[in-house]
Amino acid sequence: AQSVTQPDIHITVSEGASLELRCNYSYGATPYLFWYVQSPGQGLQLLLKYFSGDTLVQGIKGFEAEFKRSQSSFNLRKPSVHWSDAAEYFCAVGASNNDMRFGAGTRLTVKP
Amino acid sequence: ETGVTQSPTHLIKTRGQQVTLRCSSQSGHNTVSWYQQALGQGPQFIFQYYREEENGRGNFPPRFSGLQFPNYSSELNVNALELDDSALYLCASRPAGAGTYEQYFGPGTRLTVT
Numbered sequence: 674a675q676s677v678t679q680p681d682i683h684i685t686v687s688e689g690a691s692l693e694l695r696c697n698y699s700y701g702a703t704p705y706l707f708w709y710v711q712s713p714g715q716g717l718q719l720l721l722k723y724f725s726g727d728t729l730v731q732g733i734k735g736f737e738a739e740f741k742r743s744q745s746s747f748n749l750r751k752p753s754v755h756w757s758d759a760a761e762y763f764c765a766v767g768a769s770n771n772d773m774r775f776g777a778g779t780r781l782t783v784k785p
Numbered sequence: 786e787t788g789v790t791q792s793p794t795h796l797i798k799t800r801g802q803q804v805t806l807r808c809s810s811q812s813g814h815n816t817v818s819w820y821q822q823a824l825g826q827g828p829q830f831i832f833q834y835y836r837e838e839e840n841g842r843g844n845f846p847p848r849f850s851g852l853q854f855p856n857y858s859s860e861l862n863v864n865a866l867e868l869d870d871s872a873l874y875l876c877a878s879r880p881a882g883a884g885t886y887e888q889y890f891g892p893g894t895r896l897t898v899t
Binding site: 709714716717719722765767773775776 | 825829875887892
């Protein structure tokens with residue numbers, strides 16, 4: 674069965690610093706991969722997605738992610754973090770049309 | 786364009802009671818899924834509806850049931866509430882058409898069972 678691991682429960686970065694959030698997935702075939710962001714008390718907002726093609730995908734709010742099949746990873750990056758990026762980030766894998774598995778999330782704190 | 790909406794925002798119920806949560810899908814979306822998000826965890830897939838029929842289910846007991854209506858709105862019903870059912874319940878809809886797998890989430894309903 675497909676699964677997602679986000680190794681970092683909590684990450685703190687300074688405003689303006691670069692960011693990388695890790696995501697590892699387990700799935701036998703080519704997965705559909707997603708990153709979502711959740712602000713406190715809110716639903717999930719889609720940041721970006723990977724289905725096929727170029728392994729470096731661009732998303733909203735200046736985020737990008739790179740799919741590496743050999744490492745079963747789909748890490749999220751941002752070159753310069755803003756205070757408004759503080760939130761919970763979830764990586765998800767969709768292995769079929771009717772199921773999406775989420776990681777436990779990484780909470781991002783941004784220091785001024 | 787209106788996004789996914791859910792009602793109510795918050796709900797408090799007593800153990801053993803029944804609850805109905807509602808969701809209105811985004812325009813043009815014909816598939817709706819429900820997720821349970823316990824505090825400090827990622828969302829867990831409950832089930833999905835397509836064309837008013839359940840076409841996928843996660844590891845949740847039968848007391849979790851749902852409906853999808855012709856206008857693509859949806860309900861989640863939970864019977865015999867347990868304390869562990871306290872969570873944020875998220876509804877997500879997916880656009881119609883082949884090759885569309887991303888889901889768009891509503892703000893959620895916070896259910897507290899006492």
